[in-house]
Amino acid sequence: MSADDVRGEILAKVRAAIGRERERAAPEPPEPLLKVPDVPLDERIEQFSAALERLSGKVHLAATGEAARALVEELTSQHSAIASNSPLLREYGITSLPGVFTGYTDAAELKQACASADVGITGADYALADTGSLVTLSAPGEARIISLLPPVHIAIVPKERLLTGLDELFTLLPDPAEQTSSMVIITGPSRTADIEQILVKGVHGPRMVHAILV
């Protein structure tokens, strides 16, 4: 049977099962349930820090880009690091730190570099206060694997990008697919409890996540 025939057969079965005719529009789906609470920034920062640190991540506050750069320098000293091509990282001078490699535009080269690097440094498009999450949208400036392959991930987020939670994210981005092929919400370091329900960090992704709020 050809792929088109299989498609036709399954769609026909679906229509027969639910009693609908071909090419009829659906009635309006239920109103989305999104509640965006009003939380002042300092409280959001507090929530975010508490949530991420509960997951054994670390939150750092930096007053300026320069302060962020100093924090990254401290965290990456004696280590090899890959930084994404985010304009923000360049602006803060993070990409020019010693031991920080950047500017990769080829997937294979990036893969090789990330596989052996100790630290991955990225921006984050948003952060979510209630869950301590970082939200990254894949873009020319942000590859997917810099936040994934190295054992330590450092993310830089301007504090005005700190949202209250998921509901606000999906209110701001009603359809992430309009902007990127890949939106990833990162909530703490990689973990597993597959052996006797005992928590182990860093199974496939990073074992440590640092968020620097600027």
Add this chain to the structure above:
Amino acid sequence: MKPIPVESLRATLSNKPLEEAIYASTRRLMEKRAAAIPEHLREDFESWREQANRIKRHTLENLDYYLELLEERLRARGGKLVYARDGAEVARFITQVAKEKGVRLVVKSKSMTTEEIHLNEWLGKEGIEAVETDLGEYIIQLAGERPSHIVAPALHKTRYEIADLFREKLAVKREEEPEKQTLIARRVLREKFLSAGLGVTGANFVVAESGAIVIVENEGNARLCSSLPPIHIAVAGIEKLVPRAQDVAVFLKLLGRSATGQPLTVYTSFLSGPRREGEIDGPEEFYLVLLDSGRTKVLAEPRRRQSLYCIRCGACLNHCPVYRKIGGHNYPWVYSGPIGAIITPQFHGMEKDWWLPFASSLCGACGEVCPVKIDIPRILLDLRAEAVREKVRSGEARLERLAFRLWAWVMTHPKAYEAAGLFNLALRDDESGWKDGVPGAFRIGPLKEWLRFRKLPPAPAKTFRDLWAARRQKEALKE
């Protein structure tokens, strides 16, 4: 109809370490869930459950519309939707893509759908190595077993068994610490990730309007499977659709809390098609394979259609007194626990797995914790009724029917009922060979089998009728 697998059930029930492993793990998962839904969140949580139920109902009632919308949107994003009627068609498609591109190694992330169709075996037969990369699934694959829990597939294994397994299969030093075992797996699997030509994942949700899939995980292996290899194929059932991206929020909040007590799992990936112009990494090709394999059959039963709302959180397993005793491997299919008990007979037909809906105390815990409010107890009853009808039709239940007719006749004829009561009283003395509240003469044939695991309470000295009559008399005297 097939007999109940009594022997394997008994083997599990007499295996103390296994029983303890299942009991302890499910208890921990129950506690984690409870802690993730504190008092102040209850009201919101209920409203999310209601909303999730509404969305699933709406989507399934208009599924053809959303499937066509999805196909169009996914195409616009450079991806391709492929339909498969059964597991063989999924395997054929993946094999074909792999052979065209000369791929010999496939990395896989955890997916109940691919477990359901035994994808790895199919690929193995074609000479393609498929490696499970979720830690629990990897352990199970090395052991040559099948998952015993929807969320924690290796829940039945102890660290000591895993230590032996890794030493034997991976030729490494025996390590009993879960942390060290995890590092061994990370090292071995990292090599596979870096060299695989194809990544296969499942999808927790498929967003029609966005042409996107959503994958929820904690380890990062699904992100690796969907980012590193040049081709990404996601496999999901046709029931996984939701209309819009905004609908996903409510499901994410329910899923993590219900499954492992996490407000949000570590990684949530929202993926629409292959890498786009200018993006540095990510797959060059993206396919979404949507599987029927029995789903349209369930869809056609309006009363049981809600079985397809399931988001595979595993909460009903953890809270089920039957699952907690017998574990996942005594269920005939990869889906175990209460959800397995309702979907297995619907997918495979009553004939084979008719006994599953009876493997329940009907305590209702499954329905209470279900994040999408599937009325599991009701469907269990519905399937029981069908199993009995089936038995009657095949003439298997003649004796049982006769017994119940007799019972019904006695219960609806007061004189006969009284006589039966007297008979019961007359035989009450234990001298006459009574055991477990039943006279020896009754312990024959099918009744004997039934009584093997059941005890009746001894008959009381006075019947309710006696007590009632005495009370009436006393009241009459008072007046």
